[in-house]
Amino acid sequence: MEHIKALAIKGIMTIIILYLILGLGFRFTFGDVLLMTIVLGAVSYFTGDLYVLPRWNNITAASADFGIAFLVVWLMGMPLSMGISGGRLAFAALISAIIIAVGEYFFHIYLMRKDLGGSRFLEPRSE
Numbered sequence: 001m002e003h004i005k006a007l008a009i010k011g012i013m014t015i016i017i018l019y020l021i022l023g024l025g026f027r028f029t030f031g032d033v034l035l036m037t038i039v040l041g042a043v044s045y046f047t048g049d050l051y052v053l054p055r056w057n058n059i060t061a062a063s064a065d066f067g068i069a070f071l072v073v074w075l076m077g078m079p080l081s082m083g084i085s086g087g088r089l090a091f092a093a094l095i096s097a098i099i100i101a102v103g104e105y106f107f108h109i110y111l112m113r114k115d116l117g118g119s120r121f122l123e124p125r126s127e
Contacts, residue, residue, distance in 0.1 A: 006049075006107075006116055011041050013103050018096060022073070026092045032080045040072045040100075048104065049111055058108045066101035070094060 015037040022028040022036070044065050053061035074093035081089050 002114055002116055006111060006114070007041060007045060009110065010045060010049075010107055011037060013107065014041055014100060017099050017103060018073070021096045021099065022077075022092055025095075026081070026084060026088070028077070028080065032076075035080075036073060036076050039076060040069060043072060044068045044104070049108065050116075053108055053111065058105060058112070061108055062101045062105040065104040066097045069100040070097035073097065 015033060018033045018037055018040075019030065023030060023033050048061050048065040048068060052064045070093050073096045074090060077084070077089045077093060084092070
């Protein structure tokens, strides 16, 4: 149940960010933004939040989420953008990825407090 709650929080955060940037700023439809949110949420939750975060740290996981967000928005935006130039689409993906990565940093703090994905979150590293 905690994973569903975490996915809902992540989904709400992501759709708000993407709609403000892509929907209002670059005229993507709400359906396109919703589709990107679902794909981005699934990919980044399993890779960045449940795989990278427990094994490394918050900064590394947020950086991974930045890369995932940039690639998903850019690659999915190509067929969905309807006439936006490649440079503008890359700029939209960059801005989206930066803001999502900042949001993910704080989302990871929530995940660490709820101990979702692993028990190594708050343990000191002994290397």
